Amino acid sequence: MFGIGKSKSLVGLDIGSSSVKAVELKQTKQGFELVSFGLEPLAQDTVVDGAIMDAPSVAEKISAIFDTQGIKSKDVATSVSGHSVIVKRVPMQLMTEEELFDHIQSEASQHIPFDIADVNLSYQLLDTTDNQMDVLLVAVKKDKILNHTNVLAQSGKTPIVVDIDAFALQNCFEMNYEPDPGQVVALLNIGASVMNINIVRGWTPLFTRDVSVGGNQYTDALQKELDLSYDDAERLKMGGTRPGVTDEQRGQILRSVSDILILEIQKTFDFFRATASGENIRRIYVAGGTARVPGLLDLLREEFAMPVEELYPFRKIVINPGRHDESQLRELAPRLAIAVGLALRSFDNQ
Numbered sequence: 001m002f003g004i005g006k007s008k009s010l011v012g013l014d015i016g017s018s019s020v021k022a023v024e025l026k027q028t029k030q031g032f033e034l035v036s037f038g039l040e041p042l043a044q045d046t047v048v049d050g051a052i053m054d055a056p057s058v059a060e061k062i063s064a065i066f067d068t069q070g071i072k073s074k075d076v077a078t079s080v081s082g083h084s085v086i087v088k089r090v091p092m093q094l095m096t097e098e099e100l101f102d103h104i105q106s107e108a109s110q111h112i113p114f115d116i117a118d119v120n121l122s123y124q125l126l127d128t129t130d131n132q133m134d135v136l137l138v139a140v141k142k143d144k145i146l147n148h149t150n151v152l153a154q155s156g157k158t159p160i161v162v163d164i165d166a167f168a169l170q171n172c173f174e175m176n177y178e179p180d181p182g183q184v185v186a187l188l189n190i191g192a193s194v195m196n197i198n199i200v201r202g203w204t205p206l207f208t209r210d211v212s213v214g215g216n217q218y219t220d221a222l223q224k225e226l227d228l229s230y231d232d233a234e235r236l237k238m239g240g241t242r243p244g245v246t247d248e249q250r251g252q253i254l255r256s257v258s259d260i261l262i263l264e265i266q267k268t269f270d271f272f273r274a275t276a277s278g279e280n281i282r283r284i285y286v287a288g289g290t291a292r293v294p295g296l297l298d299l300l301r302e303e304f305a306m307p308v309e310e311l312y313p314f315r316k317i318v319i320n321p322g323r324h325d326e327s328q329l330r331e332l333a334p335r336l337a338i339a340v341g342l343a344l345r346s347f348d349n350q
Helices: 055-069 097-111 142-154 165-177 215-226 230-237 247-275 296-304 326-347
Strands: 011-015 019-028 031-041 075-080 085-093 119-128 132-141 158-164 184-190 195-201 204-211 281-287 308-310
Touching: 011 055, 011 142, 011 165, 011 326, 019 055, 019 326, 031 055, 031 326, 055 142, 075 142, 075 165, 075 326, 085 097, 085 204, 097 119, 097 132, 119 142, 119 204, 132 142, 132 158, 142 158, 158 165, 158 326, 165 184, 165 195, 165 204, 165 281, 165 326, 184 247, 195 247, 204 247, 215 230, 215 247, 247 296, 281 296, 281 326, 296 308
Parallel strands: 011 075, 075 158, 184 281, 281 308
Antiparallel strands: 011 019, 019 031, 085 132, 119 132, 184 195, 195 204
């Protein structure tokens, strides 16, 4: 949403709570091709609720990915999410683009709970009717953007684009799944500490919400209930075993946390239905590392009585088997969706 300059090739860089992910793509006659990808895990509390607490450590991980993968470009597209990000769809009376540009600041101040001087503002025209237009307002606190861009500067990278996680996910979805223009779907990116929810019709975002729940809650619950170390709880969460812990014990704890996640999704869907008359969600796509928590997708299918699938970010991307191990890509796939969506920003104007 927030362009800072022009660039030929951007590396998609997703700084999450549990890891840093980078993806580089190129355009060929066959379509988009994967050039490189990398993932570096972060220590606990390095990034908390989307805020970078230990900048030198994150900068080091970014440099490690670029060095290991031989990524030459220093220009990156990154993204933010959480409480400092406001996304609102606002109905306004019909006006010209020039008038909209003049009006947007005063309009935004009515909808954004922060001082307008403290935010970077972006907007996009979505739909127009005879006498009304829908405008997507996006505001991000300046200190939130600085928190990210300062870390990039420390690692010698240049932030060309700062996007929103939910829109990067939508970018990834649109390119890979070529959505039906009339169908409403929910895109969920369930990370370690934040879940991004984006409800879209075709290419139009209808409702976006970030919720402070995610994979860390499973780990915390397993640690607490079973008196485990962080690493053992992480392994157990993702389907590993541990002596003395039965599948039933693990299943009950995972289920109790999944119920919390599902409740937040349900609340979001209910609010969306109440505000968007006649729009029905038909399908759910799930990305983020937490998508792989055993049983979660089945619970979502059961709860919402609709098709639920893991979003595969390389569905339409050419993978050169001589360069990349597809089984490794499939293993990491849900965690790379945002980075793929960001890497696609390279080709916005082509």
